[in-house]
Amino acid sequence: MIEIKQLSKSYGDKVALNQLNLQINQGEIFGFLGHNGAGKSTTIKTLVSIIEPTSGEIVIDGLDLATHRETIKKKIAYVPDTPDIFLQLTASEYWDLIAVAYEIKEEAKVAKLTELSQLFAMTAHQDETLASFSHGMRQKTILIGALLADPDIWILDEPLQGLDPQAAYDLKAMMQAHADKGKTVIFSTHVLDTAQQLCDNLAILKQGELLYNGSVDTLLESSPGERLEDIYLKMAGRQADNQPTEQTEQLEEISHE
């Protein structure tokens, strides 16, 4: 279980996250939704130890992230929103690097790579550099690397961006299969149909504040006949609009019950 307690992050004067409290259960698919700049990536980067929070605490399976960082990092695989890393490496060299970092045995690595690179149509490209790849191919290379370790917690920042329809379909199936094995999958997205289709629970953020935390079903039941997209847009409002909508107030009550 992941417990996020009173988590805040400021970049200079800019408050990106304000006292966020959340719980993410093992084996669930958890989604972060929110307009641009809402704080989704900041939350995710804090979870994967890329950035330090200004204050607050993250506890994963009973261990405080601040004091058990190395142990916790081994449980987590992360797919960033911009896959422009290790561009000078070939896909195969990148996967080798991940296998060493996560201490994956050679036999298991080869079996998993054969399966995943075929699934994502990357076998023919494994000896080409990431620099020569399209955005989607880099994304697939990093996805394959993340899955090599069969992580307890798989965290993906806007993972569907840039994937072709087949790869997006396969990735969604893999996220579901990963959760079905009892692993935790956390992702951010702007694709509300995907959130509705995949998520057990979600958090909706706006300008660093939590607007809603709870199940997708509860959210949908709160407005019969409406899709998640309709409910989300009413709740989050327009970017410049800081005033809570009537829907926001109603849903805040539900999420605190």
Ligand SMILES: Nc1ncnc2c1ncn2[C@@H]1O[C@H](COP(=O)(O)OP(=O)(O)OP(=O)(O)O)[C@@H](O)[C@H]1O
């Ligand atoms: N390195 C940084 N320096 C200064 N401000 C930052 C930095 N990173 C993020 N911010 C600010 O923090 C706020 C939250 O940004 P964040 O990237 O977490 O949003 P997001 O919800 O992931 O947005 P998007 O959907 O556009 O990816 C924004 O106002 C952003 O401008």
